[in-house]
Amino acid sequence: METSEIIEKLLFIGLLFLITLGIAAYATYLERKVAAWFQDRIGPDRAGPFGILQPLADGGKLFFKEDFIPAAADKWLFILGPGIAMFTSMMTGAVIPWSSDIEIAGNTIELQVADVNIGILFIMGFLSIGVYGIMIGGWASNNKFSLFSAIRASSQMISYELAMGICVITIVMLTGSLSLNKIVESQHGMNWNVFYQPVAFIIFFICALAETNRAPFDLPECESELIGGYHTEYGAMKMGFYLFSEYVSMFISSAIISILFFGGFNFPWMDHFNGNTLAILGVIAMFTKTFIFMFVFMWIRWTLPRFRFDQLMHLGWKSLIPMALINMLITGIVIAFNEGWFN
């Protein structure tokens, strides 16, 4: 690998890092504005025009608060928990293709940190590690409410990952590749997977809500029963990390949904454009789709009540997994039929 290439990658990683964090920070602002809109309120409007400096003010406040570790907590695990949560949610962004290649001064730049040929496996893997952040944080706090939350989180994530994985398999069956780039390319123009796999999309979307601990699956942190859930004992920026990682995962999940089912950076009539125009329009298309899904995430949160834990398990194991399995079976049969296995 040449030095220039490494620098280019590092720059892009830095840029992506900034963008992801910026979007996560402004997702908190958006969330509060959306909630205010639904509830016929005004929302944050004190810091800066329309309150757009609110996330910065929040972040500043969290940084300057006392970094308190309870006496009964396991110190190192207590610090490790939020770190893992933040790390895993940021890492999943590494394999996402944001658009087609862009050309600057004769250099072709890929708008993707790493084109791993098992991209989707990479994402699923990091999503699974993500639960460790919550589990370790909940366990290390030495608080029974946190422990309850950690137990809930781990069982919830394991159950919903299965259904999610099966949905991903159906997409992989359609595309024939685990690479996210290939999956996006196969959905050229309006040839989006959602038209072939609506059931898989719905199941995947529900599982994504559960994986990111968003309402109505926010059982690990449901404030009415478990006080703050796994971050009951956390304060200052360590809690900020947990909250932040939730918004980062929400952003990344929305991006993954757009890639797997809504064509990623593909958009209708894209054949009329080429080169940099196509790439920039692709970025716009990708971000528009992502933001629409983030809005839907918020919409659901501010509309629906929360499940009870046993109902959550019933939904996961008795509805979503069988549905996903049947969907996979049907997809398999149709593919086999098209390829002439039955002739």
Place this chain on the structure above:
Amino acid sequence: MNTLEKQKSKIEATVESSIETIDGDIATLNLGPTHPSTHGIFQNVLKVDGEKILSSVQTVGYIHRAFEKIAERRPYSQITPLTDRLNYCSSPINNLGWYMTVEKLIGAEMPKRVDYMRVIIMELARIADHLVCNSVIGVDAGALTGFTYLFQQREKIYELFEEVCGARLTTNLGRIGGFERDFSPEFHRKLKDFLKDFPKVFNEFDKLLSRNRIFMDRTIGAGAISAERALQYSFVGPNLRAAGVDYDVRVLNPYASYEDFDFIIPVGTQGDTYDRFQVRQEEIRQSLRIIEQAFNNLPEGDYKADIPEFFLPPKEEVYNNMEALIYHFKIVMGETPIPVGEVYHSVEGGNGELGYYLISDGGRSPYRLQFRRPCFIYYQAYPEMITGQSISDAVLTLSSMNVIAGELDA
């Protein structure tokens, strides 16, 4: 150094004891005294197996303020602020209930207009109380939107109270023998607006939760109590009606001319959280009907009864009239002679039958005053209702019974 070591060993001891309780299958969990869903200060020491509650031991008295004892030292008119602080979600009902008790003791007759005005105020307070309860059930189930949305309407009700008496939460509304002043034109305008706008917002809230699949799954069967057990615990109000007994003080023992109005008492069948929610929803609609009837047929007349020895005379009378000056002095100093007697009066409060048992020995303050506080009774049944349920259900059960700390610990 010594104290530091002591503290350290103390902390280590607590850590060890908490680890001990996690060991084994059954854990002890302190739900409260400060917990976001206890809406006040209650403690429940739960024994839990996983999330299932095996037993519960309650502690009461965290905000006990000895109201009944304080009342024994106060003139009658000064007891009203104590009643404000019982069920602070619907304090006008408490105030007016107390006035009616005193009026019963001194044998005062109220003009029809006072009765109707009281009915309007009490039903507004009932709506405010039920709004809080039902929207908080939503919050505890995870749906915050209905809560903030409805609180704007509760705000309008508080504005109405402010228009009548100047206060909002702890209202101290009215006087023994009527009201301090008549409803202002502004009040009429605001009430008309409220009656027009509220049903629309309320129906939206109803659509958000009533037939929501997740909400129904959460609440149906949660914290159920049978009619028989409820009666044995002497449940009253919406919680008893949800269990299927149509007991309502407004109908069975009408006060303040409730017999003039046409309304329905909703009853449930299962006595669970969903039924309690629905009963309260319907009661809000019925209260609206009552307010409309009372407001449209508001009789002409005086806003106070003719009992000068109890009702504070206007200032210009005090300065120009001998009798008024004497009454004013006696009322302000709390030296009005009170007949000897023993009365019980109850009103249908936001949470059920709110009773006042008053014994007077003729002194300036009651010999004994007992508040019959429905929340105190509901809370006794709480362990039985949540045993065998999950922690999530326990939280919903508490909020759906609308146990208010101020009323639990008088």
